[in-house]
Structures are given as C-alpha cells and as structure tokens.
Amino acid sequence: MKEQLQKDFDNIVKNLNLSQKDIEIKKFYLDNFITRGFPNRKEEDWKFSDLNQIIKKNIGELSFFNDYTSTNKVDTSVFVDGLEHNKIVFVNGRIEKIDFDYEKKDQIEIIDQSEAISKYNHNSSLSDLNNAFIIKSFKIVVKNGYQWAKPLIIYHTTNSKIWSKNINLRLDFELDKNTSLRLIDLFNDTSEKNFLNIFYNFDLKENAVLKNYKVDKFENKNIKYSFNNIEQEKNSISETFILSSGSNFLKNEINCNLTGNYSSAFVNGIFYLNNDKHHEIRTIINHLTENTKSYQLIKGVLDDSSKAAYQGKIFVNSKAQKTDGYQLSKAILLNKNSEFNAKPELEIYADDVKCSHGSASGSLNEDSIFYLMSRGLNYEQSKELLINGFLLDVVDKITDVEIKNLIKNLIGVKE
C-alpha cells in the first residue's frame, strides 16, 4: 500500500498548485498515515469493527489519486421530489454543483479553504489520510441572525466513472449567532467497493440551531466512514439523526463538545440491516460546562448475518455541574446469525449530575406476536408491525416535520 500511497500523493501534488509549505504539511500527514495505517481492532475505538480487515476483505488494494480536472455529469434523477431544497452535489468526490436558490445570497458565504489544511487534526489515522489527500474543501458560513428558509441536501453520488478506490471529503460549517440550518446527507452509490472518508466540522455560536440528518438508505457495496465534530456555544442546539442501512460497511462518529451554558445535543439513530452488512455508530458527548443536556437514542433491527455496534460515551468534566445526560440503545436480532455489540460508557467527574444509560438486545417479543396473531394478523404482519413501532419511536424524535415525513417514507415506517 505504501508505494501506491506515495505514487498517488506525488500525482496530486503535481496536479495542484500548492505552496511549498502546504506540500510539507500534506507530506507530514501522509507520513503519519503510512506509519499508522488503517485502524484495526487493537485500537479501543475500533474494537468492534476492524476497518483494516474490512477493507482488505471487501476492496483489497486501494488507490488514492482522483483527477478532478474534468467534470462529472450530474444525474438529476437522484434529487428528492416534493421537498423544496438547496443542493450541494458531490459526484465521485468532486463538488459539481452548489445551488442555494432559496436563500439570500448575501447571508451565506462560501469560502474555498483548500489550502488551510493544517487546522484540522482529529488525531486519527483516517483524519491523517483525509488531510493528505483532500483536494478541495469549502467552508460555509451562515451570517449572524440568518435562518435558512429551506433545508440543504448534500448529495453524495458515486458512479462507475470513479477514478480511485478512495475518496476523501471535507466540509465546514460555521453557524453564527441566532442562525439555523437543516442539513441532510443523502448517499446514492452505483460504484462498487470504494472507501469514502468524510469529515464534517460544525461551529455553533450562541443560539444557533443545527439539524443534521444523515441518510444512508440505498443498497451499495461501499465502505464509509463519517466523522462529525460539533462545537456548541451558549444556548445552541444540535440534533443529529442517523439512518444506517444501505452500505456494506458504515461507521458514523459524532463528537459533540458542549462548551456553552445551556447548550444541548440530541443524537438519534437507526440501524436497519440485512445480509452481511456491518455498521457502527460511535457517539461522544463532552459536557464541558454547567447546565448542558444530551439525549441519545439508538435502535437496531438486524436480520441475516448483519452486525451492528454502538459505542456511546457521556463525558462529564468536573466543572459541568447540573448535567443531564441520557443514552439508550436497543436492538432486535431477527436471525440467529445477527450480532449486536454495545459499549455504553459513562465517565463522570462532577457530582451534581443526572446521567443514565441503558442497553438491551434480544429477540422479538413472542408474547406481543401472539397477541397480534390472536387478533387475526399473520406472523409476517405481526413482525412488521412490531418492527414498525420499534423504529417509529426514533423517527418521531425528528423535530422537523417535512424531513420526518421524508425519512418515514424512505424507511417505510407508518404512523
């Protein structure tokens, strides 16, 4: 892999007009990645999902060079109907279209910050990989007091024209005071066996509201890693919803830093898996100051020989008195080959707090099935109804009605 990395890296540097300093920074991250490699199960955070093995087994050798000089055709059929929205379209990792038609242009600023790479370091080998090979990255700034009229959908599309096996993406959002943004990540893949490595960073200033929905619904053979870092100042609210279903492997990581008084974070997620898919959600909520709140609800329905893992951590630092933290993870195993692993973790250094977590996994409740069948439903219908109710619980946590309906339709759950 090392030779391939070197070769592709040289290609990128050749094609880009980078200053000597930037090349050196990129080189530094490349070297870091070469020494560390892809994370494996020896690392605590990857205990349940050995990415190194997964990539080896599913993709084999990766290549890293993407030629972004030529454009890709945007396939408009993937666009969501019946919901007015703004768009950012990534095709094979290249931004093909930014369309903020519904918004006031002077209130939103798009900054090309491809050269400012050294700022981001999450101290993981995947972040190193991202830093070394990222070609273009933007920062979207929402100016003081502006509330987005319509949601923003980011389309992640891949097709057979894809250049390399590995795509790195990075986006930054800055939400100034009293702003709000609804964001949906929608994945559409027709390419096979690629590794997508996505990093988002959100800066929420006072009173900012972020609604962040990540939808991975459509069947595909890709392997994805997505890391969202959310910094929250006073009174800000972040709501994250994850639908983890379509890809072969997907790991979503959400890291929330509640640094301002009265800030709150909500993370809800659904695993809906079949075949031999393997998904993971990892959340870290850092309560760093007084009066902050977090709520997490993760549910999974696992069929065939699918595997899901949830690692959730609530950290409360000694200054963060009056913290309210809650976390619940539940899974239904439908098949004897399915597997659910959980590591719900509490790390608490303050005494005046209310923190709890729960985790449960097991089969469908036979009594409930019996109840429904005694009322005339057949086994399949009863099962469907129970699963529907089980998942609806999480979907109902979505506070935006329009998007809630969209996601309901996608999953196929009914009221």
Added chain:
Amino acid sequence: MRDKQIEKLKDYKYGFSTDIENTKAPKGLNEEVIKFISNIKKEPQWMLDFRLKAFERFKQLKEPNWQKPKYPKIDYQDLYYYSAPKSMDDKPKSLDELDPKLLETYKKLGIPLQEQARLNGIAVDAVFDSVSVATTFREELTKHGIIFCPISEAIQNHPELVKKYLGSVIPTTDHFFATLNSAVFTDGSFAYIPEGVRCPMELSTYFRINASNTGQFERTLIIADKGSYVSYLEGCTAPMRDENQLHAANVELIALDDAEIKYSTVQNWYPGDKDGKGGIYNFVTKRGLCKGKNSKISWTQVETGSAITWKYPSCILKGDNSVGEFYSIAITNNHQKADTGTKMIHLGKNTKSKIISKGISAGFSDMTYRGLVDISSKAVNSNNYTQCDSLLMGNKCGAHTVPYIKNKNSESNIAHEATTSKISEDQLHYCQQRGLSAEEAIGLIVNGFCKEVLQQLPMEFAVEAQKLVGISLEGSVG
C-alpha cells in the same frame, strides 16, 4: 465523647503490625526463588514444573496498562516473594504450639483461633503473609468428607485433585498478574466438597499481610462436586505502611453438575493515608467455571480497602442451565482508585447471569465499573440483567461505567442499566428533619443504596460490612 469515637474509627483499625521474626526468600524474582519456594513447601516435581512453565511465560509478558488507575512502575526484582513467621518453619502440630504472637494478632483482628473463642459456624483458614497458620474446625468438616486445608497441604495430600483442577480455570498462560501468581504463589486455601454434600458451615479464609516489602500471592481453589453446596468467605487486612505493597492472588472456582458456590469477599486492605501515601495494590484474578449442568456461582464483594483495586470476578457459564451472579459494592475515598466489575461469558444453553454493582466515590477517588457480558452464538435462550449505579460525593472524584455488551444470539436477551447521581437533597432534608445528623443521614441513605448487595452476604459478614460502609465514608461529607 461521640467525636472521639468517630476520630478513632476514622483511622484504619487494622493498621497495627505484628513484630515477628520472619523467614524470607532472597529478594527478587528468578528461577532460584521459585525453586526456593517450591522447596520450602516440599512440593513434588510436577508442581515445580507448573511454576517454572508459568515463569517462562511470564518473562515474555508485558505489564498491562489499559486500565484507568495508573500506578508507579513496580520493580519486581525489589520484592520478597516469600515471607513466613520463623515459628512456622517446623509446622506446629496444634494450636497450642502456635506462636502466641500470631494468636494475638488474629484475636486483635476479631478472628479468634482458639477452640473456646472460635466463631460459631465458621471454619477459618488463617493466612499470614505467605503461609497458612491455622485452620479451624477441620475434624468437623472431615466427618462430612469435606477437605478444607491450606493449598500447600492439598498439594501433598490430595495431588490428584490439585493436579486435575489447578490452572484449569486460570491457566498458566493467562495475563500478566495471573501468570506471576502461578509462578510464585505461596499459600492459600483449598476446599473440596464431595458429591451431594451441603457444607454445614461457612468456610472462610482470613488473609493478613504483615511483612513489609513483600508481595502476597495466594492461590485459592474451590471445587464443588456434583450436587454440593458451599459458602465461602474471604477477609483481608494489612498494616499501615508508607510504601505500596502488591497483592496478586488467583482464585479458581469449579462447580460441577447441580453444584453451587457462593463466594463472598470483604476486602479491607490498607487503603493508604489521606494523601494517598501507601496502601495495597490489589490486582486479583478471580474466575469461576460453571462446568456442569445446573451449576451456580455467585460472587459477592464489598471493596472498601486498597490503594488500587483492579479485579473482575468472572463466571464462565459452560454447563447448560448454569447461573452466574455478581453483587458488588465498591467504595473509594481519599485517593483510592478502583477498577472493578465482572465478566459473564455465556457458552451453554439457557444460561442466566445477573450483575448488580454499586459504586460510591468520595474525596479525590476514582471508581470504574468495567464489565463484559458475552453471549455466544451457541448459548441459546440465555439471559443477562445488569444494573450499575454510582453515587458521587463531591466534585473532586470520578465515577465511570464501561460495560461491553456482546450479543451473538437472537434467542437471548441482554438488559443493561446504569445511573450516576449524588445523594438527593430531598432525602437528606427528610432524614435531618427527623432528627438525624448529616453524617447519620448519609450513612442511612448509603446503606439503603447498597442494600441489594449487602443482603447477599452471610449474616455475620453483613453486619460487619454495613459498619465498614459507614466507616469508609466517614469524613467525606462536609
């Protein structure tokens, strides 16, 4: 008057040391020392081979460092691995020949060994540093066919049992401290309950560290044959010393078909002084194997002592329908650190496990519950229930929960709950309104918090443990 009493209780009341002449092995860890220990115990060749095999393996192992409580590096060459009162060199035939100083020590600890003063209904094996000094009620137990003796004696007299079971749950190829123990263990208790026998009294071992600069490595092996039952208690204390002492014990339990073992620990090693100086490093490996069908192993522990506690009493539920239980109270105060919990490994069908863990941290201490529930794909229709609650007193301490939950079986259920909170103002107010002082009120609330676990302890221990819970938290509320 009352203040004075509290003042007295605040001190660690087992902190005295016994001035007694010792026989020690040469300092350091090498094959010679292991041969010395084996030789002084007059062990057969196979036992020495067992030790040397473990030592060979130990040399390749690295000290683990993933745990939460960090500690200064231990120099394993700077320890004595064997220390015994000189008077024990020629084994005394009866208690009358036992060094009066030893009798006095145990009397002071509240464990009288003399015939007339013995605790009713409890057979005690008293372990002092590296040797067992006395075992009470042996004749009574022999009548039932129960073997209860120091493990060094069992190696001589019952080699077939020891050979068969020693290392069958904690093999010589286990982790760092367990392997170290396999190489250098000195004494400990051995119990064998024959088929169909319900042990008529509690068996108990009292561990005492006395000598300084010594590590204590004892090994306990309990075998419950088919359909038998035994309840076993373990108590531990040590003198107050400024340096840290290492205690790395191995406990192996084996329950055959329909057998039940109940293992209770009240651990009160010296926790160090208020500034965290001194105290015992309690790095213990405890593991039970439910080997037979319908067997049951139940761990109950009250952990109040030690500078650092690092132990995970575990159950391997191999037999179908076997049951594992774990009840724990861990209390840390001042600069104590505890990283404790359990592992429930479900291998057989219809296996059940239950975990109740209560953690209380005060002062500058740190408490971690770390546990694993693993239901394998063959363990059809298995169940686990876990509850871990933590109570925090003050904002200088920490309470953490790190459970690992693995479910590979769609016909099995796992439920886990955890909460962390402080003592509610309302409850305190209610108690104080009814005339209790703040300290008394907290004692009452804490005892209520721990009740589920305290109830699991045998009568004699429960009273003691309840007091201990109160004392450990003395002065933590201001």
